[in-house]
Amino acid sequence: MRTLVTGCAGFIGANYVYYLLSTYPDEEIIGFDSLTYAGNLETLGNATQNPRFRFIKGDITDGDAVDALFAAERFDIVINFAAESHVDRSISDAGVFLRTNILGTQTLMDAARRYKVTRYHQVSTDEVYGDLPLNRPDLLFTEETPIHTSSPYSASKASADLLVQAYHRTYGMPATISRCSNNYGPYQFPEKLIPLMIANALADKPLPVYGEGLNVRDWLYVEDHCVAVDLIIRKGGIGEVYNIGGHNEMKNIDIVKMILKHLGKPESLITYVTDRKGHDLRYAIDPSKISSQLGWLPRTKFSDGIVKTIDWYLDNRQWWERIISGEYVEYYKKMYG
Ligand code: NAD
Numbered sequence: 001m002r003t004l005v006t007g008c009a010g011f012i013g014a015n016y017v018y019y020l021l022s023t024y025p026d027e028e029i030i031g032f033d034s035l036t037y038a039g040n041l042e043t044l045g046n047a048t049q050n051p052r053f054r055f056i057k058g059d060i061t062d063g064d065a066v067d068a069l070f071a072a073e074r075f076d077i078v079i080n081f082a083a084e085s086h087v088d089r090s091i092s093d094a095g096v097f098l099r100t101n102i103l104g105t106q107t108l109m110d111a112a113r114r115y116k117v118t119r120y121h122q123v124s125t126d127e128v129y130g131d132l133p134l135n136r137p138d139l140l141f142t143e144e145t146p147i148h149t150s151s152p153y154s155a156s157k158a159s160a161d162l163l164v165q166a167y168h169r170t171y172g173m174p175a176t177i178s179r180c181s182n183n184y185g186p187y188q189f190p191e192k193l194i195p196l197m198i199a200n201a202l203a204d205k206p207l208p209v210y211g212e213g214l215n216v217r218d219w220l221y222v223e224d225h226c227v228a229v230d231l232i233i234r235k236g237g238i239g240e241v242y243n244i245g246g247h248n249e250m251k252n253i254d255i256v257k258m259i260l261k262h263l264g265k266p267e268s269l270i271t272y273v274t275d276r277k278g279h280d281l282r283y284a285i286d287p288s289k290i291s292s293q294l295g296w297l298p299r300t301k302f303s304d305g306i307v308k309t310i311d312w313y314l315d316n317r318q319w320w321e322r323i324i325s326g327e328y329v330e331y332y333k334k335m336y337g
Pocket residue numbers: 006007008009010011012013032033034035036037038039040058059060061080081082083084085086100104123124125126157180181182183184189
């Protein structure tokens with residue numbers, strides 16, 4: 001079995017590569033990534049020592065490079081994690097989001113058709129469903145919830161999903177889609193809520209909480225996400241969409257306080273800043289389809305996962321301290337002043 005993992009040098013893609021290498025001792029994995037600001041080859045350090053993994057640098061929007069890759073490698077499975085993934089960046093500049101997230105998906109699927117892959121899996125997001133009100137805890141996103149996007153990021157991911165469904169219907173493309181909630185865990189780029197707050201707390205810098213910090217996200221430990229995606233690819237129905245998440249809803253402000261407490265830092269570091277434009281209030285997944293049909297449930301409780309994550313950032317300071325120099329310094333100044 002030969003699997004292509006795009007976006008393999010990013011947060012979830014890299015965790016997925018490690019998951020496959022440790023779970024399937026006979027399978028070969030090719031990682032493809034253009035190494036944007038969010039991609040980091042150091043993250044794949046241990047994987048590159050493994051003869052069953054190879055990294056190829058390239059852009060999913062580059063039709064010639066993608067064709068050459070598929071012609072040379074003859075994949076059975078393609079999993080597309082590659083994307084521009086940060087909502088705030090999409091609000092400042094949508095163009096690259098549309099190119100990578102929509103046209104990149106089309107380029108990959110065209111190659112997947114030409115070279116007859118047996119499964120194309122699109123990693124999507126619960127953000128395609130828009131948001132839920134804060135005062136209706138009974139409402140959850142199901143696979144039937146209408147697409148209703150808020151940010152250029154979520155609009156680009158939703159467009160890609162529609163294209164995948166169109167390729168399935170029109171060409172019989174053997175595709176599946178997963179829509180997961182917010183991931184957290186090792187190797188997440190420190191522009192996202194949890195690693196950003198850990199890094200700032202460790203540096204005794206202000207922790208910038210948008211609005212009043214009351215927005216709710218449904219947190220998924222990255223390893224649980226990897227297990228779910230793999231299950232969908234191996235056992236899921238072709239043409240199907242699966243939501244991945246699991247009743248781990250938390251208010252942003254409560255997470256920030258948990259991080260400060262675990263690190264022994266004062267709450268006076270919390271700084272309320274201008275809210276994100278179009279800020280989604282609440283995300284919450286109903287995982288009953290994947291749990292009843294494929295037997296998946298998240299194993300990691302938030303209270304355990306957050307401690308594992310904070311400890312990982314404490315133990316791997318070099319990894320993220322190198323990242324928050326360079327381009328990130330300019331982004332941070334522009335974003336937070
Ligand atoms: P990430 O930003 O950490 O990593 C994205 C990777 O894609 C990077 O390594 C980057 O270099 C690569 N990439 C970007 N543009 C590329 C291009 N044109 N060609 C090739 N590679 C390119 O993102 P992530 O958090 O690992 O997210 C992975 C996927 O999961 C994305 O599709 C994202 O939309 C989705 N998702 C993420 C979350 C989350 O909480 N992180 C939640 C729901 C869905």
